[in-house]
Amino acid sequence: MIDFDYIRPRSIVECVELLRRYEKKAKLLAGGTDLMVEFRANDKKVKDVEIIIDTAHISELKFIREEDDLIEIGAGVTFSELAESDLLRRYAPILCEAALAVGSPQIRNAGTLGGSLGTASPASDPAPPLVALDAVARIAGPCGERELPVSLLVGKSSDEPMRHDEMIVSVSFKKTSGRGGFSFLKLGRRKTLAIARMNVAVYVETDENNMAVDVRIVPGASFPSAVRVKAAERMLLGKVPDVELHSEIGKKLAEEMVKVTGRRWSTPYKEPVIAVLVSRALNEAAGVKSNG
Amino acid sequence: MDNINIKLSVNGRDHNVNIEPNARLLDVIRDQLGFTGTKEGCGVGECGTCTVILNGRKVNSCMVLAAQADGSKILTIEGIASDNGSLHPIQEAFIEAGAVQCGFCTPGMVLSAYELLSHNPSPSRDEVKIAISGNLCRCTGYKQIVDAVELAVGKMKERKGDKR
Numbered sequence: 001m002i003d004f005d006y007i008r009p010r011s012i013v014e015c016v017e018l019l020r021r022y023e024k025k026a027k028l029l030a031g032g033t034d035l036m037v038e039f040r041a042n043d044k045k046v047k048d049v050e051i052i053i054d055t056a057h058i059s060e061l062k063f064i065r066e067e068d069d070l071i072e073i074g075a076g077v078t079f080s081e082l083a084e085s086d087l088l089r090r091y092a093p094i095l096c097e098a099a100l101a102v103g104s105p106q107i108r109n110a111g112t113l114g115g116s117l118g119t120a121s122p123a124s125d126p127a128p129p130l131v132a133l134d135a136v137a138r139i140a141g142p143c144g145e146r147e148l149p150v151s152l153l154v155g156k157s158s159d160e161p162m163r164h165d166e167m168i169v170s171v172s173f174k175k176t177s178g179r180g181g182f183s184f185l186k187l188g189r190r191k192t193l194a195i196a197r198m199n200v201a202v203y204v205e206t207d208e209n210n211m212a213v214d215v216r217i218v219p220g221a222s223f224p225s226a227v228r229v230k231a232a233e234r235m236l237l238g239k240v241p242d243v244e245l246h247s248e249i250g251k252k253l254a255e256e257m258v259k260v261t262g263r264r265w266s267t268p269y270k271e272p273v274i275a276v277l278v279s280r281a282l283n284e285a286a287g288v289k290s291n292g
Numbered sequence: 293m294d295n296i297n298i299k300l301s302v303n304g305r306d307h308n309v310n311i312e313p314n315a316r317l318l319d320v321i322r323d324q325l326g327f328t329g330t331k332e333g334c335g336v337g338e339c340g341t342c343t344v345i346l347n348g349r350k351v352n353s354c355m356v357l358a359a360q361a362d363g364s365k366i367l368t369i370e371g372i373a374s375d376n377g378s379l380h381p382i383q384e385a386f387i388e389a390g391a392v393q394c395g396f397c398t399p400g401m402v403l404s405a406y407e408l409l410s411h412n413p414s415p416s417r418d419e420v421k422i423a424i425s426g427n428l429c430r431c432t433g434y435k436q437i438v439d440a441v442e443l444a445v446g447k448m449k450e451r452k453g454d455k456r
Contacts, residue, residue, distance in 0.1 A: 001314050001316075004293065004314055005293055005294070005313050006296065006313035006357065008359075008362075029357060031355075032355045032357055032360065033337055033355050036354070036355040036357065037336045039314070052313070052357065052359075054360050056360055080349070104340065104426025104427075105350060105423060105426045106337065106340060106350050106351050106352045106404075106426040107352065107355075107426065109351050110351045110355065110356065191425070192425040192426070193425070
């Protein structure tokens with residue numbers, strides 16, 4: 001186990017000051033479900049860490065609130081708290097579904113949304129729903145606060161989206177109209193305690209003629225980062241959702257994936273499976289039943 | 293790296309402990325406080341044998357920094373039985389349902405059941421399965437464990453009835 005000191009700030013301002021002071025020698029601790037595993041493995045990500053800054057007692061990070069048409073979630077909210085939130089059940093049920101898909105009950109009681117976004121795994125479960133909701137992260141640093149789309153925070157990227165003296169404070173997104181349907185699907189090697197092999201978050205809203213007016217498709221653990229696949233979304237806009245069309249959209253999305261990733265060792269599995277996963281999610285979100 | 297002093301309330305009693313900053317809660321519970329009912333099965337949060345109840349919520353103590361738990365209330369398997377030593381209905385049910393083979397997963401399983409029943413006294417079988425989904429068992433195949441929790445539900449309702 002790596003040696004380090006421990007410090008417990010009580011506010012965001014104090015926390016940012018500590019990050020500034022200790023530079024790359026400090027790491028933020030939230031639920032510990034990623035960091036403690038990295039420490040135990042002497043992971044190269046943490047080998048230079050000399051001090052742990054514990055964010056778990058910063059009450060400013062623990063909230064879920066609505067203000068007009070925005071929902072904002074503090075970085076310190078745990079996955080259990082996300083799943084149990086009535087407000088989120090109403091306006092972002094895919095985020096609740098994704099929260100319930102993470103790890104195990106024990107991990108969900110400790111792991112936080114901010115911590116998960118900080119780890120920024122390409123296989124993240126909460127990331128696709130947040131990107132589908134066009135969520136934006138609020139980031140605090142020594143010079144004040146700024147906003148960054150969640151789609152730029154997660155996944156593999158050569159550019160570091162955040163500086164070492166910045167921290168995620170919250171994420172927020174606009175409420176959807178309430179007339180659309182959501183779907184979150186995850187494939188893992190087992191039903192629980194499983195990292196996503198692939199997941200997908202989908203939102204479909206239709207007008208009074210049953211034509212799609214708002215379509216959001218975000219696959220996870222398949223593209224280098226969680227992004228809305230507009231080429232696939234465009235295929236449904238202005239059309240009536242149906243099973244055959246969704247199947248074509250799934251195949252189109254798989255094509256887009258291979259264009260971006262190239263043919264990798266996992267492609268023979270991921271290409272056909274992402275196509276089916278996306279079409280199933282579209283069927284569920286749009287409320288159409290398939291025969292298979 | 294200087295040691296720090298923390299206070300933990302474990303099974304209803306306060307303990308002042310001097311710890312290294314990088315100590316895990318699991319190590320403090322087992323090695324410094326002597327509560328060895330909590331086990332280390334994997335050390336990475338995948339097996340649940342280190343489950344404890346921290347401020348009312350079950351967590352994997354192998355992934356909790358002890359320093360972070362300063363000032364917290366902890367319940368371990370040793371705190372489940374009554375002060376006079378009589379077993380909790382969940383523990384009785386585990387024995388009666390044959391849900392204990394090697395016993396290594398049992399403390400974590402009992403605590404997961406305890407946390408479930410403390411906020412949901414009438415869970416469905418599916419809810420029981422979700423409650424223990426973070427606890428692995430290599431011996432029983434899980435059926436007897438789920439049966440034990442269902443049996444415990446009945447026992448606890450009966451006890452509650454008797455108290456009235």
